Amino acid sequence: MRHGGCIYQFNKERIIDFSSNINPMRYDINIDFKDAYIYPDLEYRELKEAVAEYLGCKKENVVLGNGAVEIIDAFICAFKRIVVCIPCFSEYIERAVIREKDILKIPLDENFNVDVNRFKDLKRGDLLILGNPNNPTGLRIPKDILLEIYEICTKRDVFLLLDEAFYEFSCDYDSIELLKDKSNVAIIRAATKFFSLPGIRLGYAYVSIDIKEKIDKLLLPWNVNSFANALALKFLRDREYLRVSKEYIEKERRYMLMELRSIENIVAYNTHSNFILIKLLKHNEEEIFRRMLEKGILIRKCSSFEGLDERYIRIAIKDREKNDIFLKAFREAIYD
């Protein structure tokens, strides 16, 4: 399984998907269809303004993508060597292989934190991609460590790309506020996860001005569809949804971690996102995957992530009702 959310090979109607990382609070879709009848604005003027306002940066620093993955791919195309810290989102490596780039894989430490002492091999012209929070670990880079990483990048002339698709779920510092107006840095965010709209395909990024034009060219013309455009103009300005949703996730995250930590024979890692990485101490992923599927629940096996093995699974945090269904089934699966 290359990604979570692959429910299409199962009975879609009867399965609860804990394998993909989507906000359980659905944003209400209510848009006018007629925009689909004309070409989107090639410059996406209105949308870029809304994104800039949402991100707290200038319109001139905003790029848009057909999901965050198009922006990641454009950056990979623009550099010679790609550096990642594993385990990480598989597309960083996948796209780098497809684009025939050199790849340097640096392991995270034993608690899945970034270890700056391992950055010795970074060299001029590299692109360093870090998930913040990282997928599948869920951990955000602490503010002081991030500044230290940026410092190292600046010294070595390395470009820092932060993938913050899960930013809204974390509740700490704003990395765009921290790093804007600096050079050699970009920060990707996405509607996909937080607004629970993976189907609309919209990613956006703050990009430092030194590389903005190059990235803009690599991205395809008309890459954002009219529906995403129309919807984003609404949800990016909906501060109330943002606030309520953040609180809800925070509460469910605490609840899930507490409950999971009462279960024996597993390690539930800390998380700053809406998913939890779990280490199985007495089972392998396949056993638990099968047992959960029999109960109608899809989880994410993690051996496909470089740096993890068949002892790891990843689960999403959903609403209380589904979380309780999950916990009951999971206890049975583990103690069976």
Place this chain on the structure above:
Amino acid sequence: MRHGGCIYQFNKERIIDFSSNINPMRYDINIDFKDAYIYPDLEYRELKEAVAEYLGCKKENVVLGNGAVEIIDAFICAFKRIVVCIPCFSEYIERAVIREKDILKIPLDENFNVDVNRFKDLKRGDLLILGNPNNPTGLRIPKDILLEIYEICTKRDVFLLLDEAFYEFSCDYDSIELLKDKSNVAIIRAATKFFSLPGIRLGYAYVSIDIKEKIDKLLLPWNVNSFANALALKFLRDREYLRVSKEYIEKERRYMLMELRSIENIVAYNTHSNFILIKLLKHNEEEIFRRMLEKGILIRKCSSFEGLDERYIRIAIKDREKNDIFLKAFREAIYD
């Protein structure tokens, strides 16, 4: 102006857009929104089946794109040198430049037909891209000439990519039927133009099996949004819309050509599409563009197409009411 349809810099509500090439018969949008809440199927199983059925080929030969332009870009990435016949859709050259490819530009003949005698410099490993019908000329390659071109490509080990985004507007042979099961050939089509849905962003192609896997990898994961997916499952099966729409365009095309040919000091070229290339014999594009804009009509200036100059404009074929508004205004502009 890089492309037609750039209405966003004008007063959107008050302008009639004759600069972009969209079917005037709008397809009725009526879909269920809830698909946007989950990830699209990474394999797009259902959609690929519907496309295969629509194209009359096997599902195994179908690739999908975020508009035709993503598929064009993927092919350009896969080859070393790109060969085009100018004038052509500007993105062929644009994307080849961005992807840092060598480019060979072969002029069409004086009537804007492909001249196979000019293909002497084609060499092993080239990608030949031909619009069929071609944009901005509107002309389809005659069946026997296409077979001759394919023959030359086979002999020289050149890959033939036909861009048939305007296929449904033309009323002759089916190039997929003609060339399927052959190697080194791909034929792109798109919902954008014929179903008047440029905003949904959907392109698809028949791709010969020898290169299918490579192209699939270059395309981004989840590249087609849920709305496009849901809508396409409906409109690709709506044969009645297809039939009625074809007839309507055919009628308006004849009407527009007849009317335009009664106007002095211009040449209205023949077309197999829903747009018409016009040569101005006594004016330049800027003069006519300004005069038409004053009357609330946007036309496409063509000097940005390599191989054309400021004597050419391109106009869309719309419904009778709008066509008559255009013709009245155009007569005034030309005779002014």
